[in-house]
Amino acid sequence: MIAIEKLSKTYPGGVAALREVSIDVKDGEFLVILGPSGAGKSTLMRCINRLVEPTSGRIVHDGREITAHGRKLRDVRRRFGMVFQQFNLVKRLSVLTNVLTGRLAYRSAWRSLAYNFSQEDKRIAVECLARVNMEGKALQRADTLSGGEQQRVAIARALAQQPAVILADEPVASLDPKIARQVLTYLTQVAGELGITVLCNLHQVEYTREFAGRVVGMSRGTVVFDGPVTALTDDVLHRIYYRDPDAATESEA
Amino acid sequence: MSWRLHHIVLAAAGVAFLLWCADGVELRPREVVHAVPVIASYFGRMWPPRWEFAQSVWKPALETLYVALWGNVLATLVGLPLGVLAARNVVASAPLRNAAKAVLNLFRSISELIWAIFFVAAVGLGPFPGAMALGMNYGGILGRLYAEAMENVDAGPLEALQSAGASRLQVFAFGIVPQALPQFVTYNLYWFEVAVRSATVLGMVGAGGLGFELVTTIRLFEWRETGLILLVILAMVSVIDLASTAVRARIY
Amino acid sequence: MSAATLDALVGATLHRAAAQRARRLARAALLAAPLLAALAFAAGQIGMNPLAVARGVPFMWDFLTRLLPPDLSYVPLLTRAATESVQIAVWGTLLATVLSIPLAILGAGNTTPHPIVFHATRMFLNALRSINELVFALIFVSAVGLGPFPGVLAIAMHATGMLAKFSAEEIEGVDRGQVEALQATGAGRLQVILFGVIPQVVPAFVSYAIYRFDVSIRSATVLGLVGAGGLGFSLFKTMKLFRYHETATCILVIFLLVLVSDWLCARVRAKVL
Numbered sequence: 001m002i003a004i005e006k007l008s009k010t011y012p013g014g015v016a017a018l019r020e021v022s023i024d025v026k027d028g029e030f031l032v033i034l035g036p037s038g039a040g041k042s043t044l045m046r047c048i049n050r051l052v053e054p055t056s057g058r059i060v061h062d063g064r065e066i067t068a069h070g071r072k073l074r075d076v077r078r079r080f081g082m083v084f085q086q087f088n089l090v091k092r093l094s095v096l097t098n099v100l101t102g103r104l105a106y107r108s109a110w111r112s113l114a115y116n117f118s119q120e121d122k123r124i125a126v127e128c129l130a131r132v133n134m135e136g137k138a139l140q141r142a143d144t145l146s147g148g149e150q151q152r153v154a155i156a157r158a159l160a161q162q163p164a165v166i167l168a169d170e171p172v173a174s175l176d177p178k179i180a181r182q183v184l185t186y187l188t189q190v191a192g193e194l195g196i197t198v199l200c201n202l203h204q205v206e207y208t209r210e211f212a213g214r215v216v217g218m219s220r221g222t223v224v225f226d227g228p229v230t231a232l233t234d235d236v237l238h239r240i241y242y243r244d245p246d247a248a249t250e251s252e253a
Numbered sequence: 254m255s256w257r258l259h260h261i262v263l264a265a266a267g268v269a270f271l272l273w274c275a276d277g278v279e280l281r282p283r284e285v286v287h288a289v290p291v292i293a294s295y296f297g298r299m300w301p302p303r304w305e306f307a308q309s310v311w312k313p314a315l316e317t318l319y320v321a322l323w324g325n326v327l328a329t330l331v332g333l334p335l336g337v338l339a340a341r342n343v344v345a346s347a348p349l350r351n352a353a354k355a356v357l358n359l360f361r362s363i364s365e366l367i368w369a370i371f372f373v374a375a376v377g378l379g380p381f382p383g384a385m386a387l388g389m390n391y392g393g394i395l396g397r398l399y400a401e402a403m404e405n406v407d408a409g410p411l412e413a414l415q416s417a418g419a420s421r422l423q424v425f426a427f428g429i430v431p432q433a434l435p436q437f438v439t440y441n442l443y444w445f446e447v448a449v450r451s452a453t454v455l456g457m458v459g460a461g462g463l464g465f466e467l468v469t470t471i472r473l474f475e476w477r478e479t480g481l482i483l484l485v486i487l488a489m490v491s492v493i494d495l496a497s498t499a500v501r502a503r504i505y
Numbered sequence: 506m507s508a509a510t511l512d513a514l515v516g517a518t519l520h521r522a523a524a525q526r527a528r529r530l531a532r533a534a535l536l537a538a539p540l541l542a543a544l545a546f547a548a549g550q551i552g553m554n555p556l557a558v559a560r561g562v563p564f565m566w567d568f569l570t571r572l573l574p575p576d577l578s579y580v581p582l583l584t585r586a587a588t589e590s591v592q593i594a595v596w597g598t599l600l601a602t603v604l605s606i607p608l609a610i611l612g613a614g615n616t617t618p619h620p621i622v623f624h625a626t627r628m629f630l631n632a633l634r635s636i637n638e639l640v641f642a643l644i645f646v647s648a649v650g651l652g653p654f655p656g657v658l659a660i661a662m663h664a665t666g667m668l669a670k671f672s673a674e675e676i677e678g679v680d681r682g683q684v685e686a687l688q689a690t691g692a693g694r695l696q697v698i699l700f701g702v703i704p705q706v707v708p709a710f711v712s713y714a715i716y717r718f719d720v721s722i723r724s725a726t727v728l729g730l731v732g733a734g735g736l737g738f739s740l741f742k743t744m745k746l747f748r749y750h751e752t753a754t755c756i757l758v759i760f761l762l763v764l765v766s767d768w769l770c771a772r773v774r775a776k777v778l
Contacts, residue, residue, distance in 0.1 A: 049416050078418035088413035092431045096522055101427050105418025113426045122522070126515040138518050139525050154413070161417055271599070277592040278653035278734065288649045288658070295648045319547035326544065362763035363756060364727045366639070370744065375568050376561035380551035385558075454639045457730060461551060471643050479644070483636060490635035 001027055002048070002165065002197070007057035009043050017043040019221045020057065025165075030188055030198045032212035032229075034205070036241055040221040041201040045167045048199070049080040061164070078105035081158025081196075083187070085170040087150040091143035095134065095153050098142050099125040102160030128159040131193075132186050148179035152186055159190065166191060168200040172207065184211050205237060299480030306478045307485070310466060314485050317462035320380045320455065321448040324387025325441060328448075331360065331392025336399030342411065343403060343425050357400075360393025365451050369460040380461025387448050387455075398440045399433070406432035435504050442497040449493055453486050568749075575753035583739060583758050590735035590762065593653050593728065594721040597660025602714050604665045609672035615684075616676055616698050630673070633666025638724045642733040653734030660721050660728075671713050675706040711777055715770050722766045726759045736762070 002025040009018040017040045025031055033041050046052035048059055050066065050073060059066045066076050081102070089098045103121040104112055117125075129135040132152040142150060151171060158166050168187060172180035184200075188211055191198045202208050208215055208229065215232055217225030217240040224239045225232075275281070338344055338353035368389045372382030411428040419427065456464020463482060470478040548554065610616045612626035638659045645655030679702050687701040729737025736759055743751040 051412060051416055074418040074420065076418075077416055080416070082413065082416040084409060084413060086409050088409035090410045090414075090428055090431050091407075092434070093427070096518075097427075101414055101419065101423075102417050104414065104420070104423045104427065109420040109422040112423055115426075119519075122519055123515050126518045127511060129518075130511060130514055135514055135518050139521060157413070157417070167416075271595070274592040274595045277589055278596055278657050280596055280654060280657055284649075284654065288654070292645060292648045292658070295644060316551060319551045322544065322547050323551060323553060358764060358767075359760060362723065362760050362767075364723055364759075366727045366730060367740065367756065367759070370741075371568065372561070372565070375565040376557065381553045381557060384551060384553060450635055450637050454637045457639065467640060468643065471647060474647070483632075483640070487632055487635045491631055494631075 001025065001062065003060045004044075004048075005058050005060070007044070007047060007054050007059065009040075009047060009052060009054045017221055018047070018054070021218075021221070021223055023216055023223060023226065025197060025199060027164075027197055028192075028195050030191060030200065030211065030213045031216060032208045032214070033199060033201050033216045033218055034203070034208050034212075034225075034232075034240060035201075035218035036203055038220075039218040039240075041218055042169050044218075045082070045169050045199065045201060048165075048167060049077050049082060074105045078161050079164045081161045081163035081166045083151070083154050083158050083166060083168040083171045085173045087147070087154045087174075089142040089150055089153060089157075091141070093142060094139055095129070095142055095145070096122075096125055096138040098153055099129055099138075099156045099160050102128070102157040105161065124162070125156070125160050128156040129153070131159060131190050132156050146179075147175050148183055151175065151183045155183070155187055155190065159194070159196075163196060165197045165199065168198060170201050170203065173203065180207065181210070205232075208232070295476065298476035299483065301477065302481035302484055303475075303477040304481065306481045310463070310482055310485055313456070313461075313463045313466055314489065316380050317452045318449065318489065320383045320387065320460075320462050321445060321452040323384035324391060324448045324452065325445045327384060327388025328391035328395050328444070329441060331388055332357075332394070332396030332399055335392070336396035336403070337425075339396065339400040340403040340429075342406075342408070343421075343429060345421070354397075354400075357393045357396040360389050361397060362393070363390065365390040365455065366458055369455050369458045373459050378459040383452065383455040383460030383462060386460060387451060390451075391444055391448055395440060395444060399437060402433045402436035402440070403429050438504050439501055442501055446490065446493050446497055449490055450486075571749045572753040572756075574750065575757050576748075576750035577754065579743075579751045579754040580758065583736065583755065586729075586736045586739045587758055587762055589653050590725040590728075590737075591722065591766075593656045593660060593725040593733075593735055594718060594766075596657045597725070598664055598714065598718040598721050600657070600661035601664035601668050601717065604661065605669035605672060608665065608669035609676060610698060612669060612673040613676035615679075616702060627670075627673070630666045630670045633662055634670060635666075636663065638663045638728065639731055642728050643731045646732050651732040656725065656728040656733030656735060659733060660724055663724075664717050664721055668710075668714060668717055672706060672710050675709045676702055679705040708777075712774055715774050715777070719763075719766055719770045723763055726762065 002023075004021060004023045004025075007018055007021045008016070010016045021040070021044060023031075033044065035041050043052055047054045048066065054067060057067070061079070090101070097115070100117050100121060103117060103124065107117070107121070126135055126138065129138055132155050134149060134152050134156060137145065137149065142153065145153065155166075155171075166187070171187065172183050175183060184207060187198065187200070190196070200211075209232065212229045215225065215227065215229050216223055217232075217236060219240050225236045335353050335357050339350050339357060341350065344350050344353075365386045368386035369383055372385045373379075376382050376385075406429055410432070411424055414424045414428045452462045452464075453467065454464045456462045456466070457468050459465070463486065467479065467482050470476075470482065608626055608630060611618070611622050612630055614623060617623035617626070641659035641662045642656055645658050649655050683705065684697060684701040687697045692700065725735045725737075727735075727737040727740075729735050729739065730741050732738070736755060740752060740755040740759075743749070743755060
């Protein structure tokens, strides 16, 4: 279980991306964080695997505080697989090598420099590819794949980390609807099979209704809704997507 | 109104600066008009080239290529480690990066001819100091270009590697190197071409290649021989230009 | 998916991966072998080996100790030469900029009046490019005598070749849509070039011209070797007289000059674009 407690992040320059955000995530849950762009969803995810250091507040995962300084960053990060909007594969490397990069945190830096991976790592990588039905294209260069295929490989890369949690940051924002549903289906299916907790940022309501178990609605860096997807009424959506003009002037003052 | 005045003053200052420069380099319209036909007549004297002279030129011409080739290899050996140390997304320590950049600047700003003089003085006449000179000067240039190529790679995949728990060194090996590599090869090919052109003058200071023959024929007013050497250089550079274009098209 | 089918799948994929790796290694070796052989042969021809480098090190060190420290009292005597180098670079680049505009238009496939003109121009530009500034300077010094003037012409020649070829390629890469839009309005050939093509290439042209100035400064510091003015003359004179501390001063001034022009060019480029 992940406990996010009063997490705040203010970027240099004074932009407050997160204001005292508190969320509890249960193990094995598929949690969608819904909100317009600029709501602070990406920052929240990046705080969880510490690509971004929060200004205040803390995050506790399975009783260990992630945000505590001095903890080994690589150990924190390898427990959180991440999937990005732009897929972020290394385009000139093969699909298999891309998935193998998910194993890097388990191996010493010097030995992996020669692109030599153990049989076990390779086995895990191919298994992860098979879970998203991409093993047939394992030897192709990543830039020969379509967007949907690249995102499936990116999911396989996250799986190769053998993570407890997958953080998906707008994973389907760059894909057309048919492919987007396919990718989200893979993500929910695989996470369900392996018992991986998923935090998924989305800005589209339709996908949220189709795939989410629980929804957290965010607007302007704060949580404005937290509940089951069935409770996602028009009124709630209004709160997430339409800014209160009074609140706007207040925060900009 | 005021901005117009501002522009007039600026333009006047620019023209004054140019006139001052022209005066400093003895560039006067009358002299230019006078010089053009004289220079044209000198190029006229190079025609027809003395074809028989090819016999004594082909060896130094090949030597020029060897010097350029090894100059390029040495430049890579000098530039690559320094370039890596100077790249913002590879090395975190600013003092270390700045030190690497300072060394690259030093190597880059000193012309290959000055380096050649230094190496000739140190190891004696011959093509070998020429290659070393190219290695230093072009190492400085390439190192800076390598660093820029690495800094300009797509940051997305680097973030992905980082988020998977890859160490700095692993991010470098799996994210930065594969993305920057085609750019490295392109730079090397392009600067090989430039190195061949430079290698044709290193002989002026005794560092091998065609430069020695070039200076000798010009000093002796053997213009038709000079013409042949210029043709040989043109042919070499053109062939390399074509070859490197062909290779560049295939590496991406 | 059952464990057995998964195992088979993993085995097959890893087998394919291993085969691909072996094929790639073989191909790389096939490519690398002749290249390495050529390098080894070239190394032999120019008398280059690690031993020679090692033997050279003490001599280099010796030479370096004779150079250092630079004799700073020599700096005032160098200001005139340094100024001259800058002046040479300014006019060399300026002349090249002016000359390269018509040559670029004649040498670009989409703006040239005739294919013969195109090929002749490209040939001419290649000749200008492949001949080093120093070679031009050497010939010009013979023709018009010693001094900075032949240096300016030498820089102008070489830079014209570089700048015109670069611009010609830029012209060939312009956006067709804007050109067609102008043609559709019934604009004449010259009007299309002036209003459809030139505006598109101006930023790249200016940026490259500034870069060329930077390169010209560096070239202008060595033209003195063949008597074409600038800092190079002092450099070689002090060397011939074995006044190495003064030589070091020359190198120091060159270094500073290049550094300042580098910085200045980066500033100007950022401002212009």
